[in-house]
Amino acid sequence: MNKKLIELACIIDDDDIYINLIKRVIETKKLCENLIVFKNGKQSIDYFEALLQNLEEDKIPDIIFIDLNMPVMDGWEFIEQFTKIKTKFNKLITLYIVSSSINPVDIDRAKSLNNIEGYLVKPIIIHELENIFNKSA
Amino acid sequence: MIQIKMPPKPIESNIGYLELKNNKIYCSKVFLSDIGYSKKDKNFSLDFFLNNLVHKDDCNQFRNNYFSFIKHNLDFRQSILIESKKGKYSEFVCTTKHDDVNLSNLDTKSKFLFFNKRKFKTNKKVNKHKFYYKEVAEMTSTGSWYVDLIKRKSYWDQQTRRILEYPEDYIPSINKSVSYYPKESFELVKKLFLKCSINGESFNTEIKMLTKNNREFWVRANGKPVFNEKKEIIGVRGVFQDIDETKAKELSLLRTSNIIASQNKRLFNFAHIVSHNLRSHTSNLSLVVELLNSTESKDEKLELINSVEDIASSLNDTIEHLNEVVTIQTSTNKSKSLVKFSESLKRVKISIGQIITKNRAIINSDFSEIDTINYIPAYLESILLNLITNSIKYKHPERDPIINIKSYIENSKLVLEITDNGIGIDLEKFGDKLFGMYKTFHYNKDAVGIGLFITKNQIEALHGEINVFSEVEKFTTFKITF
Numbered sequence: 112m113n114k115k116l117i118e119l120a121c122i123i124d125d126d127d128i129y130i131n132l133i134k135r136v137i138e139t140k141k142l143c144e145n146l147i148v149f150k151n152g153k154q155s156i157d158y159f160e161a162l163l164q165n166l167e168e169d170k171i172p173d174i175i176f177i178d179l180n181m182p183v184m185d186g187w188e189f190i191e192q193f194t195k196i197k198t199k200f201n202k203l204i205t206l207y208i209v210s211s212s213i214n215p216v217d218i219d220r221a222k223s224l225n226n227i228e229g230y231l232v233k234p235i236i237i238h239e240l241e242n243i244f245n246k247s248a
Numbered sequence: 249m250i251q252i253k254m255p256p257k258p259i260e261s262n263i264g265y266l267e268l269k270n271n272k273i274y275c276s277k278v279f280l281s282d283i284g285y286s287k288k289d290k291n292f293s294l295d296f297f298l299n300n301l302v303h304k305d306d307c308n309q310f311r312n313n314y315f316s317f318i319k320h321n322l323d324f325r326q327s328i329l330i331e332s333k334k335g336k337y338s339e340f341v342c343t344t345k346h347d348d349v350n351l352s353n354l355d356t357k358s359k360f361l362f363f364n365k366r367k368f369k370t371n372k373k374v375n376k377h378k379f380y381y382k383e384v385a386e387m388t389s390t391g392s393w394y395v396d397l398i399k400r401k402s403y404w405d406q407q408t409r410r411i412l413e414y415p416e417d418y419i420p421s422i423n424k425s426v427s428y429y430p431k432e433s434f435e436l437v438k439k440l441f442l443k444c445s446i447n448g449e450s451f452n453t454e455i456k457m458l459t460k461n462n463r464e465f466w467v468r469a470n471g472k473p474v475f476n477e478k479k480e481i482i483g484v485r486g487v488f489q490d491i492d493e494t495k496a497k498e499l500s501l502l503r504t505s506n507i508i509a510s511q512n513k514r515l516f517n518f519a520h521i522v523s524h525n526l527r528s529h530t531s532n533l534s535l536v537v538e539l540l541n542s543t544e545s546k547d548e549k550l551e552l553i554n555s556v557e558d559i560a561s562s563l564n565d566t567i568e569h570l571n572e573v574v575t576i577q578t579s580t581n582k583s584k585s586l587v588k589f590s591e592s593l594k595r596v597k598i599s600i601g602q603i604i605t606k607n608r609a610i611i612n613s614d615f616s617e618i619d620t621i622n623y624i625p626a627y628l629e630s631i632l633l634n635l636i637t638n639s640i641k642y643k644h645p646e647r648d649p650i651i652n653i654k655s656y657i658e659n660s661k662l663v664l665e666i667t668d669n670g671i672g673i674d675l676e677k678f679g680d681k682l683f684g685m686y687k688t689f690h691y692n693k694d695a696v697g698i699g700l701f702i703t704k705n706q707i708e709a710l711h712g713e714i715n716v717f718s719e720v721e722k723f724t725t726f727k728i729t730f
Contacts, residue, residue, distance in 0.1 A: 114334075126528060126532070127558075128532050128555055128558050128559055128562065129531075129532055129535070131526075131555060132535045132539065132555065133533060133535075134537060135539060135548075135552075136535075136539065139539075139542075139543065139548075141315035161265050180524070185681075188677075190641055196611050211524060211528040212527075213523070213527065214520065214523075214524070233527070233528065233531035233532075233535075234530075234531035234532070234533075234535045234538070235531075235535060236538070237535075237539070237542060240391040
């Protein structure tokens with residue numbers, strides 16, 4: 112099968128167990144070529160800001176999955192900061208929220224932001240994740 | 249039968265009085281003529297005086313005063329309307345003491361009632377109005393006052409004097425107005441009064457006043473400017489009503505509603521925490537199950553089962569944390585006892601002695617203002633422990649931690665303040681999350697995000713308050729108001 116794959120996906124989450132599991136899903140299902148993981152919003156923003164100084168096409172993710180509740184810089188703040196710089200990348204970067212929060216306040220807030228592609232509630236359903244990767248590829 | 253008698257020395261002949269001696273009553277000439285009678289009026293008796301001459305509105309009060317004076321020697325002072333022979337009422341101030349008479353020089357068998365005639369005259373119409381006014385004022389506990397800005401004098405009605413517990417002949421003065429209010433409300437009074445007397449702004453406010461006996465109580469105060477023909481402000485007139493009882497109820501209701509609101513908030517928070525923190529584990533568990541189902545490889549299955557162990561252990565941690573929180577909520581009835589800050593601190597220092605030495609932390613304490621508090625001892629230790637370890641954990645990389653702890657009284661509440669010289673925290677960014685569960689703000693591998701959450705819960709469960717002040721790179725202060 113000659114499936115077109117996402118080059119680089121990015122996961123921002125502070126839950127080690129979740130990261131291990133999701134990595135496993137992505138690897139076994141071969142959903143993307145490469146994967147980068149950050150433990151909180153601050154780490155990833157630092158990464159993106161460094162990228163701006165030295166644009167390397169293959170280091171810009173095509174898709175980002177971000178958790179909301181994280182230490183140091185939470186998902187909301189990341190989205191706010193990221194929105195300010197994302198147009199400078201000359202690349203369409205799709206942003207998904209992945210959170211275990213089913214709090215309607217969070218869900219409504221995500222809906223009100225127009226640069227969020229979707230809000231996924233944990234637990235992630237594997238074939239849904241597959242669909243998203245295939246759609247974005 | 250009342251008899252006329254020359255005043256015994258040292259009573260001046262111009263003083264009006266009744267002398268009661270051996271069941272006989274003598275009347276001074278001045279008093280008799282003040283009410284229009286003369287020596288020849290033989291029917292002038294005590295009964296006649298009480299029943300016919302004293303105005304019916306004053307009669308009861310006067311009788312009570314009179315008999316307590318005769319039987320129990322209780323001094324009194326009251327204003328009283330007495331009818332003259334011609335049927336006109338004059339106002340007297342009746343007292344048992346007189347400034348110009350030294351009673352100890354008089355016959356001890358005699359008792360004296362002095363009647364000092366008021367200079368102004370009131371007509372019947374005014375009296376009628378005055379009656380209604382008095383009734384209304386008394387029934388509603390409303391006093392009225394006037395400040396003459398030209399003469400720089402202030403005037404009170406009798407009800408004002410009564411409410412403020414001043415004697416009936418007390419003359420108020422502008423200079424003494426600071427003594428009519430407790431310190432905390434005087435600034436507001438000054439502001440309102442100035443605005444009214446300069447800009448002509450009326451006011452209507454609730455404020456605390458102070459009686460002569462230093463009792464604080466709440467009043468509703470209204471005031472408005474008084475103008476002359478040229479539209480200049482010449483005075484301020486106002487009324488105030490004693491609303492202490494209502495206000496006390498209102499305040500207690502407010503306190504109750506605040507407690508309920510804060511409990512409700514904590515419950516809501518707790519429900520949110522439970523749902524969120526448990527969900528993150530259960531969702532991991534579901535993912536594991538899904539992966540287990542989708543894989544055939546035995547090795548992979550084994551690995552996945554290992555991660556179930558991890559999930560179980562972190563689920564267990566979360567449950568333990570939640571349990572800790574529930575325990576706080578339900579154990580507020582745990583016995584409080586008198587605890588010494590210094591003792592608690594000593595125990596905390598011992599229990600984390602290693603951490604303190606390893607980090608070369610210096611802990612200074614000053615409990616000289618107040619060292620004892622009625623609190624749950626375990627909570628106090630837990631609070632101190634959490635805040636001190638917090639300060640050490642987030643010490644500044646370029647200097648050894650110095651922690652200053654002191655206790656003091658502020659607004660009659662006990663305050664404990666803990667200040668460090670650590671890295672500080674950006675309150676604008678994190679202020680509202682600082683005390684949340686599992687919130688950490690620094691790259692620090694021992695940051696769990698439970699300490700401050702527990703601390704806040706412990707303090708609030710006992711109706712206290714914790715606030716934080718900080719400057720990044722400089723200091724952090726936690727202020728606990730018990």
